[in-house]
Amino acid sequence: xxxxxxxxxxxxxSTPEFTEWWGQxxxxxxxxxxxxxxxxxxxxQTTLYxxxxxxxxxxxIDTLYRAGEHEDTAANMLFEATDLENKSFKAVGEFExxxxxASEAWYRQGAAEKKLDEAREKKLAEAxxxxxxxxxxxAHDEYERENNRKLRQWDEVERLWARSAEVSLLVAExxxxxxxxxxxxEGLFALAEERKKRSKELKxxxxxxxxxxxxxxxxxxxxxxxxxxxxxxxxxxDFLYFRQRDDQxxxxxxxxxxxxxxxxVEVKALAxxxxxxxxxxxxxxxxxxQPPSVEEGDRRFEDYFLKGRKGEARAT
Numbered sequence: 001x002x003x004x005x006x007x008x009x010x011x012x013x014s015t016p017e018f019t020e021w022w023g024q025x026x027x028x029x030x031x032x033x034x035x036x037x038x039x040x041x042x043x044x045q046t047t048l049y050x051x052x053x054x055x056x057x058x059x060x061i062d063t064l065y066r067a068g069e070h071e072d073t074a075a076n077m078l079f080e081a082t083d084l085e086n087k088s089f090k091a092v093g094e095f096e097x098x099x100x101x102a103s104e105a106w107y108r109q110g111a112a113e114k115k116l117d118e119a120r121e122k123k124l125a126e127a128x129x130x131x132x133x134x135x136x137x138x139a140h141d142e143y144e145r146e147n148n149r150k151l152r153q154w155d156e157v158e159r160l161w162a163r164s165a166e167v168s169l170l171v172a173e174x175x176x177x178x179x180x181x182x183x184x185x186e187g188l189f190a191l192a193e194e195r196k197k198r199s200k201e202l203k204x205x206x207x208x209x210x211x212x213x214x215x216x217x218x219x220x221x222x223x224x225x226x227x228x229x230x231x232x233x234x235x236x237x238d239f240l241y242f243r244q245r246d247d248q249x250x251x252x253x254x255x256x257x258x259x260x261x262x263x264x265v266e267v268k269a270l271a272x273x274x275x276x277x278x279x280x281x282x283x284x285x286x287x288x289x290q291p292p293s294v295e296e297g298d299r300r301f302e303d304y305f306l307k308g309r310k311g312e313a314r315a316t
Contacts, residue, residue, distance in 0.1 A: 002232035060188035074174035
């Protein structure tokens with residue numbers, strides 16, 4: 001880091017070499033800023049697409065399971081419908097057999113009633129009439145039993161037919177739902193693949209952008225290193241530093257940034273400031289030809305930390 005007078009530092013700012021270097025540094029910083037912003041945007045998009053691809057894949061699997069559940073339900077209902085159909089055939093056969101028994105009982109009841117009517121016309125003895133009446137009553141009871149059994153069996157046939165029809169309709173619906181949900185799952189799998197493909201594309205683009213960021217950062221570092229060799233200064237991130245020729249305690253620094261709030265004064269790019277070698281940029285002052293005395297410098301430094309910037313009230 002060379003020793004320079006303030007006039008030499010200010011003269012350096014107007015040289016073609018410094019102007020060219022400054023333009024390259026600004027352009028490189030803009031490139032770095034843009035590349036870093038693009039990298040952050042791509043990284044966010046990549047992360048989002050990866051998450052959405054995983055979520056869509058999970059939803060596709062869950063949807064496929066639902067399709068399988070509908071298909072299993074349809075298969076179980078089909079088994080039930082087949083069982084109901086077989087039971088209904090058996091119930092119809094039993095009903096027909098019972099209807100035959102009821103018909104026979106009805107015929108026997110009719111025959112007994114006719115015999116009773118004839119006995120009454122012939123005016124048979126009371127004992128014979130009682131016997132025939134008991135036969136009629138027994139025939140009537142038998143018919144009622146057989147007929148009621150027939151009616152119950154018919155109700156069972158109707159119940160089986162109704163349930164069979166209901167289950168058959170539900171089987172068709174469950175099959176349709178299975179196809180519908182399976183198609184939905186296929187669509188989700190396709191969407192998941194699209195998002196995976198897009199996330200891979202974004203990942204590749206993000207990696208490329210990361211390389212651009214590193215290249216731009218390297219370019220900025222190279223330019224700062226170039227300044228150290230070319231201008232004989234120490235290089236930080238925000239400042240270039242030169243030792244003062246007339247006072248070994250102090251140094252001059254050239255601001256490379258605009259900063260309203262980061263330092264004790266508002267920093268303007270390419271402005272020249274004066275700093276104490278011990279305090280550095282913790283306390284910046286506009287450069288001046290005559291350095292302050294030690295007592296003045298210490299007092300101004302203490303005033304800054306006690307009172308803050310000019311115009312600002314500091315709590316005590």
